[in-house]
Amino acid sequence: xxxxxxxxxxxxxxxxxxxxxxxxxxxxxxxxxxxxxxxxxxxxxxxxxxxxxxxxxxxxxxxxxxxxxxxxxxxxxxxxxxxxxxxxxxxxxxxxxxxxxxxxxxxxxxxxxxxxxxxxxxxxxxxxxxxxxxxxxxxxxxxxxxxxxxxxxxxxxxxxxxxxxxxxxxxxxxxxxxxxxxxxxxxxxxxxxxxxxxxxxxxxxxxxxxxxxxxxxxxxxxxxxxxxxxxxxxxxxxxxxxxxxxxxxxxxxxxxxxxxxxxxxxxxxxxxxxxxxxxxxxxxxxxxxxxxx
Numbered sequence: 001x002x003x004x005x006x007x008x009x010x011x012x013x014x015x016x017x018x019x020x021x022x023x024x025x026x027x028x029x030x031x032x033x034x035x036x037x038x039x040x041x042x043x044x045x046x047x048x049x050x051x052x053x054x055x056x057x058x059x060x061x062x063x064x065x066x067x068x069x070x071x072x073x074x075x076x077x078x079x080x081x082x083x084x085x086x087x088x089x090x091x092x093x094x095x096x097x098x099x100x101x102x103x104x105x106x107x108x109x110x111x112x113x114x115x116x117x118x119x120x121x122x123x124x125x126x127x128x129x130x131x132x133x134x135x136x137x138x139x140x141x142x143x144x145x146x147x148x149x150x151x152x153x154x155x156x157x158x159x160x161x162x163x164x165x166x167x168x169x170x171x172x173x174x175x176x177x178x179x180x181x182x183x184x185x186x187x188x189x190x191x192x193x194x195x196x197x198x199x200x201x202x203x204x205x206x207x208x209x210x211x212x213x214x215x216x217x218x219x220x221x222x223x224x225x226x227x228x229x230x231x232x233x234x235x236x237x238x239x240x241x242x243x244x245x246x247x248x249x250x251x252x253x254x255x256x257x258x259x260x261x262x263x264x265x266x267x268x269x270x271x272x273x274x275x276x277x278x279x280x281x282x283x284x285x286x287x288x289x290x291x292x293x
Contacts, residue, residue, distance in 0.1 A: 004064075007085035008078060008082050010065040010082070017046075022050045023050075023051055023095075025046060025051045025096045029102075030100045034058070045272070046276065052092075058209065066201050083110060098279065101125050101240075105129040108225075125239075125265050127139065129219070130219025140241040146177050149177045161202075161204060178239065178264050180237070180262045180263045182270055189268075225252045226253065229254065229255035233258070233263075235263060237264055256278070
């Protein structure tokens with residue numbers, strides 16, 4: 001059952017699955033994504049491996065504080081502080097951090113700036129954090145096909161967001177360019193997007209994540225990370241080609257790299273059987289110093 005709390009100057013919505021006495025795993029979603037995208041059956045399978053699973057809605061998603069579209073009342077640094085604030089609220093001193101896409105950038109920031117809070121890190125479908133973002137000259141840009149989506153002259157008009165079916169159809173089309181060769185399970189994706197729609201008072205506000213300001217860190221600081229690290233990347237990721245995951249695995253000492261065939265910039269149920277064993281392994285590789293106040 002989702003809960004809410006005043007954290008870092010906002011009301012954040014979060015959920016926990018599993019026994020608080022077990023090692024905590026904090027799941028951090030990507031840009032414009034609510035915690036619904038960490039689907040409950042996946043979380044329950046992870047919790048069944050004796051993990052205390054925590055997921056939450058970023059600001060401007062789900063049940064957390066929503067701001068007017070185009071006018072976020074927070075920064076990228078606040079997004080980092082929100083993740084730590086969730087742990088503080090739950091009395092968790094150290095946790096295994098799992099982040100996808102933008103969430104992976106948040107995990108990298110925490111691992112560098114707050115190593116005392118980190119048991120291990122898992123970076124999914126993401127790129128080295130640091131000045132330059134995805135446009136590092138040594139890393140490939142997004143695919144030509146995806147670039148065409150962003151630069152297209154005929155971008156689809158936003159739907160009437162009050163029309164549930166039209167909104168879900170619009171969101172579904174927005175998923176397609178990011179999918180790998182496995183394709184999209186339309187029925188499952190529609191069900192997921194329905195849950196997202198039903199919990200989101202302003203879906204348009206989620207795009208605020210793409211215009212956030214905030215300080216950054218030097219990419220070279222990735223070498224400071226000493227926590228056990230797992231990098232998971234789709235072989236077909238069109239936003240961050242596989243070289244981005246390879247760079248993370250190379251620049252974080254001892255990091256393990258798992259490349260999943262046919263997977264794009266996404267985390268569908270078809271990938272769970274491949275991800276869970278590796279995730280369970282890395283979250284069992286550090287001392288279990290979880291505590292609750």
